[in-house]
Amino acid sequence: MPKTLIAYATKGGVAEEIATIVAEVLRDTFKHDVDLVDLRHHKRNIDVSAYDNFIAGGGVRMQRVYRNLYRFLRLHDLEGKAIALFVVCNEAGNLQKLDETRSKYVGKVQNACPRIRVICPEVFGGRMRMFGKVVDVRDMERVREWANGLPGMLPA
Numbered sequence: 001m002p003k004t005l006i007a008y009a010t011k012g013g014v015a016e017e018i019a020t021i022v023a024e025v026l027r028d029t030f031k032h033d034v035d036l037v038d039l040r041h042h043k044r045n046i047d048v049s050a051y052d053n054f055i056a057g058g059g060v061r062m063q064r065v066y067r068n069l070y071r072f073l074r075l076h077d078l079e080g081k082a083i084a085l086f087v088v089c090n091e092a093g094n095l096q097k098l099d100e101t102r103s104k105y106v107g108k109v110q111n112a113c114p115r116i117r118v119i120c121p122e123v124f125g126g127r128m129r130m131f132g133k134v135v136d137v138r139d140m141e142r143v144r145e146w147a148n149g150l151p152g153m154l155p156a
Ligand SMILES: Cc1cc2nc3c(=O)[nH]c(=O)nc-3n(C[C@H](O)[C@H](O)[C@H](O)COP(=O)(O)O)c2cc1C
Pocket: 009, 010, 011, 012, 013, 014, 015, 016, 058, 059, 060, 061, 062, 063, 064, 088, 089, 090, 091, 092, 125, 126, 127, 128, 129
């Protein structure tokens, strides 16, 4: 049974919702043994040698991907490991600009953490409160589709 780590950085909860859906798909459909880790509570003590596969993701505020995601990618021994990466931001609600948004945020992560090997990079819409209104551009069907495509790309 492949052992898979899903590590996520969230402030508003959407990266956690996405990580939970991905975990469900990998467990129920592909029989992975999945550990879900909220990076707020695990700063640098995850034993990454215990895992075959890595999925990591985090949200964006003010054009910046959350620091806890960078910290995880930098402080653990992930050199050369394939990391399936997702980023959560409201810009991803604009499907016409999806390629641009994906390149922008995946590029930021890859520049900040050049030693990891990003696979299957994706951006998903999030949810935020603006001027007293909730702007919700989540699309969990896209998340499920992405999760179903991962096992063919992950190492184990
Ligand atoms: C203060 C603030 C700033 C934000 N800035 C951006 C931004 O620059 N670009 C963007 O696409 N989304 C932005 N968002 C939307 C977030 O990416 C969205 O809330 C997402 O769900 C964050 O992930 P999380 O819920 O896991 O924390 C912002 C949200 C907040 C609350």
